[in-house]
Amino acid sequence: MIDFELSQEQQQWQRKAREFTEKEIKPLSWKIDKGLTQEYHWPLIGKMAEQGLLSMGIPEEYGGSGLDILTMSIVVEELAVGDGGIAFTATGNSLVPLMIAGTEDQKKEFLALTCNKKRPGLAAFALTEPHAGSDAGAVSTTARHEGHEYVLNGEKCFISNGDLARLYTVFATVDKTKGIRGITAFLVPDDVKGLSRGKLEDKMGFHSSHTGVVVLSDVRIPEENRLGQEGEGFKIAMKVLEVLRVVSCGAVGVGIARAAYEAALRFLTTYSNVRAVAGQQAISFDLADMLASIEASRLMVWKSSWMMDNNLSAGTMSSLTKFYASDMALEVANKGMQLVGHYAYREDYPLEKYVRDAKLLQIYEGTNQISRMVASRGILSG
Ligand SMILES: Cc1cc2nc3c(=O)[nH]c(=O)nc-3n(C[C@H](O)[C@H](O)[C@H](O)COP(=O)(O)OP(=O)(O)OC[C@H]3O[C@@H](n4cnc5c(N)ncnc54)[C@H](O)[C@@H]3O)c2cc1C
Missing domain, CATH: 1.10.540.10 (Acyl-CoA dehydrogenase/oxidase, N-terminal domain)
Structure with missing residues (x-):
């Protein structure tokens, strides 16, 4: 039912x-x-x-x-x-x-x-490094076990909330020779000695979300801050991405696309001189296509979310949702700009922002090529 x-x-x-x-x-x-x-x-x-x-x-x-x-x-x-x-x-x-x-x-x-509602604190997911993006298994931040502590050294880049977070989940290797089976996750509060936050990235879009470098120099944290067992970090990261691909990419993509669609529709139906243009099939068919793809993507987001809420295996569905909804968001935002014409190219009109923001969704939380790879592996393995 x-x-x-x-x-x-x-x-x-x-x-x-x-x-x-x-x-x-x-x-x-x-x-x-x-x-x-x-x-x-x-x-x-x-x-x-x-x-x-x-x-x-x-x-x-x-x-x-x-x-x-x-x-x-x-x-x-x-x-x-x-x-x-x-x-x-x-x-x-x-x-x-x-x-x-x-x-x-x-x-x-x-x-x-x-x-804490009075003093909120953001957190950060610190996986990516200058030489470990899609290939997350190449993480070279190290975690050395010393007595009842771990000592962390390395550099993380492109970390959302990098400069604002009060808590970092840092992925580091306890043994580089073990590859992904050496990767381990650690909870690192922002006030530990040796943690510093580097420069913020000057980005194309998503300006309301800060992105920056985090450096760990002989950061000592107690054993109790290890998340999961040694070597379980990669598995944890992949499980996390399963959720984020749906909520942080899929649902965000549907929202951005809806904003672009609504802005274009408002423009085309508000001004009398463009209303006639909106009636032309070439324009109205674009509106229908935009709405159809928004509705389809939302259904994918809802289905993936429902599967995860019901503890069903959602790896393939979440990856399908990620690349489909983010490609859709960029396409709809771009179409919206095209329909509105020269006003859309102005910075005080929201459509160019939607295009810049939507582009990120194809890159983070695993690029769309990687998402297609994960989904196709799921399909072929039955
Ligand atoms: C604004 C922003 C915020 C971010 N926030 C975070 C964050 O909070 N935490 C975090 O850990 N990371 C974060 N990232 C990093 C993001 O997750 C990485 O950018 C992403 O994983 C891709 O890695 P890369 O950029 O190094 O690209 P690369 O891995 O260098 O890939 C380059 C290109 O090659 C393609 N490619 C690579 N390998 C394959 C393959 N095997 N098959 C097919 N194609 C391939 C990729 O798809 C891409 O097109 C953020 C990035 C941005 C831009």
Whole structure:
């Protein structure tokens, strides 16, 4: 039996997110994008925390909102209509490792950092290195076991919330000769000696989500901060990406595409001189194609989310959703620009921002080539 009607709770969260987007995100989004009001960025994060939008996937017993993945996807789509980077921040992507592999003590200690509504703290997922991107198994940050401590050394790059996080999940190798079986995950608070945050990347889009370098020089952390067992880090990272491909890419992509579609439709139906153009088949068919692909992608996001909520194996479905919804987002944003014409090329019109933001979705959380590779392996292995 298939039922597409959202539950009361899901409708409430959807409404809440829609209102938050209209009232809080939309007025600031383009200004933050242009670097005009960076000082508003942190207060906006604070407001998200107050509304429980920064801790959506964390169970209520730890101070979170306790949403399942499907409800999170519904909320994230709404936030992404206002701003992709803000929606991504709300996914709390960096806490997923702790949710998946943390012990009870680790969850109690570290989840409190971000669930604090008065003083929110962001987290970071630190896997990528200058020479380890798609090939995550090439991680060269080391973790040396000394007594009851680990000593971490290495450099991570392109880390979201790199400069803001209070907690880093760092992936390091305990034995390089073991390849991916040496990779281990560690919980590293931001105030440990030896952790420094390097320069922020000057990016094409997603300006509301900071991306930076994190350097670890003889960082000492207790054994209790190891997430999972030695050698389980790669498995944890892949499990985390399964969730992020759906929520941080798929749902964000649907939201950005919806924003682009709505902007183009508004333009074409508002001005009398362009209304006649909108009636032409070449234009109206584009609108139909845009809406069809948004609807199809949303169904994929919902199905993948539902599969994960029901503990079904979702690796293939999540990868299909990732590349399909992110390719769709860029295509729809680009089509929206084309339909609007020269105004869309102006920086004070939102469409060029949607194109810049959507492009990232094809790159992070595993590039779309890698997502196609994971999906095709799943298909061929039955
Ligand atoms: C804004 C932003 C935020 C990010 N946030 C984070 C974060 O929070 N944490 C984190 O750990 N990382 C983060 N990343 C890094 C991101 O996950 C990597 O960029 C991504 O994994 C790709 O790695 P790479 O850029 O090194 O590309 P490479 O691995 O060098 O790949 C280059 C090209 O080759 C292709 N390619 C590589 N290998 C194969 C293959 N086997 N088959 C087919 N094609 C292949 C890729 O698809 C790509 O097109 C972020 C990146 C960006 C841009």
